[in-house]
Amino acid sequence: MSNGSEPVARRPVADATGWVATLRTLGRLLRRGASALMPRSLAARTALVLLTGLGVVQAAGLAIHALDRISLDRAEQQRETGMRVVAIYRSIVETDPGQRDNEVARMRLPSGFKVALTPGPQTADLDPESLQMQHEMRTNLQMMPFPLHLHPSQVMAGANRRQHRFEVSMHLPDESRWVSILFHVPPPNLFSSPTFPIAFTLMIVATGILTNWAVRRLTAPVRTLAAAAEALGRDVNASPLPEDGPLEVRTAAIAFNTMATRIRRFVTDRTLLLTAIGHDLRTPITRLKLRSEFIEDDELRRKFTADLDELEAMVSATLAFGRDSANREPLVPLDLTALLSTILDEAVDGRPDITNQVGFATEPPVVTIKARSLALKRALANLIGNAIVYGGGAMVTLKPAQDFVTVLIEDDGPGLAAGDLERVFEPFVRVEASRNRETGGTGLGLAIARNIIRGHGGDITLANRMPNGLRATVTLLA
C-alpha cells in the first residue's frame, strides 16, 4: 500500500527541497556578489553602509518634501488660474454682446491662455477628471462678487493632466455663444530653484567628507592594534599600546597589553631557564676539559676535546641567545662600513684560499647607524660565516636609503629549499644537509642573528638567487 502512495507523496517534498536548494543557491550567489562588491577595508565598508543609509534617508526626505510641494503648488496654481478664468469671463460678460468679439480680440491674456467665443462647449477630448474641475470653476464663480444675472447659465470644464491642458466653457447668460478658455499650465517643478542643485551638491559633499573623517577616526584603533600585533611579533619588548580612547578601544588595548606582558614573561622565563642551564653547565664542562688533559691516549684526548668544544659552542650560543634577548648593550653611533670590513677581514685572516670569494661586491659608502656594536657584529658575522661555510664565499653590498640601510650578503652555494628559507630562523632548527660535524652549528646562529637585528628595529630575510646561491637581506634603521 505504501508502494502506491509513495511517488505521490514524494513529489511535493522533492519540489520543496528543490525550492530550498534554489533559494540557498540564490542566497549564496547574492552573498558572493555582495562580498565581491564589498570594499576590503573596514573603514570603506562602514563608510559604504553609512552613506547608503544616509542616501536612503535623504531620498525619502526629499520625496516627502516633493509630494508636499507638489500638492501645495498645484492648489496655488489652480486658485490662480481659476481667478484668471473668472476675470476673463467677467470682462467679456460685462461687455455689450455686440462688442464682445472686439473685446476678445483686444484682450491682453497671460501666457498660455486662449479665449474664443464658440457656438458650443469645447471640452471634447478631455477626461473624466473634468467633473472636479467643473465643480471648482463653479465655486470660483460663486465666490466672485459680481451680479448673479451675469453668471454663466452653464459651465463645462475639462482637463488633460497629462498634457497639462485645461479648458473651461461657460455659456453666456444673454446669448447663445459660449466663452471657451483654453489654458496650458506647466506642471509645478520642484527643482527649478537655482540654489537647489548647489545646496544638494554641498550637502552630499559635506556628508561624504564628514562620514569619511568619522569612519577613519573610529577605525583608527583597529589599525593601531594591527600595527601593535605586528610589532609584537617582531620584538616581544615592543612598547605597549596607549590605553585610552573610547571604552571598547581601551578595553581592547588593555587586553592586548596584558597578552603582550604574558608573552614577554613566558619568553623571559624560557630564556632565563635556558641561560641558567647554560651557566650551570660551565662548571662541569670546565672540569671535563681539565680531566681530558690527563688522558694519556692522544687520539682519545683529541676526540674528547673536540666533543667538549662542540658542547661549549652550543652552551655559549644558548647563552648568547638569552643575552641578546635581554638587549642590555646600549645603542651607540657605529661605523657600519668599518664593522663589515672588520668582519670580512677576520673571516679571511689565515684563509688565503677564500680571499677572492669574500669581500664587498661594490666599494661601500660610509654609513653610520645607531647600534649595539657587539651584538650587531655577532649577527652580521654569523650571516657572513654561514655564507662562507655553506656557500663558499660572501659578497657584501651596503645600500643606504632614506630611513634604513640594507646589507646584502650573497653566496654562490646551493641555496636552501623554499620551505627552509623561513624555518632556519627558528631556534635549534638546522637544515638536514648541515647536520655533520664539519659544518653543523648549534642551530641557534640565525635565531640569534634575527633576534639581534629585530632588536635594532630591522629584519633579516633569506632568498635564493638565480641560478644558484643564497642572499641574506638585512635591513637596519638608518
Next chain:
Amino acid sequence: METLPHILIVDDDREIRDLLARFLERNRFRVTAARDGREARRAWSAGHYQIVILDLMLPGESGLDVARWLRSQGNVPIIMLTAMGDETDRIIGLELGADDYLPKPFNPRELLARMRAVMRRTAEQIERKPDGDRSVLRFAGWLLEPTRRRLLNPDGVEVPLTGGEYELLVALLDRANKVLTRDMLLDLLRGRQAGPFDRAIDVAISRLRRKLEDDGRNAQVIKTVRGGGYVLAADVERV
C-alpha cells in the same frame, strides 16, 4: 735546583681547583689553591706568587673585591676567570686591573699560554705600566677605550677593529713618535695573540690606516719610515 713559578688559584669549585692544580703542576708550576677571598688572603700572606688565577664568581666576597685587594698589595699579574663571554664582566675585570681574562669553560692549554704570555710580559717589563694602563687614550681627535676595546672617531662614532688591528694600534700608541720596525711590531704582537695575527704587518697597517681615514699615500697619523718601519706621529693623551 730551579725554583718553579708559584701560582695562586682562587676558585670555589673543589674539583676545578684540584684538577687545575694537578694540570699546572704537571706543567712545572707550584700551585696553592684557595676556595674564597678569606683563604686567598691567608695564602697571600704565607707565600710569594708569580701569578694569580682568580674566579670572578666566588661565594661571599666577589672575585672583583679580591682583585682590588690584590692590586693594593702589589703588582702580581692576575688572570680572571669570567662568566662565559659576558662583556660586562670582562670590562669590569679589566678595569680593575686584571692582566687577562679567560671565559669559563676555558681550554687548559689556552690558560697555560695566557699565563706564560703574562709572565713574559711582566719579566720583560713590556706593557706593564701603573694602573693608568687602562685609561682612555686620545690621539689626533680619536679616542681608544682599552677596557671596551673601542675606537671612537672625532665625531664619537664607534669604528670597529679586528683583534689584530686593535693590538697593532695599542702597540703603536704605547710607543707614539717612536719608530717601530716590522720585526719589533711582530714581536710585540705575538706576545699577546699568537693565532690570528700572522698576516704581514703591512696589510694590517694599511687596514688600520683605512679605518683611521688616514690616506695611505699621504699618511699623517701612521707614517711609513724609510728603511722599513712605522711611527705613530701624534700626541697621545691619557684622559
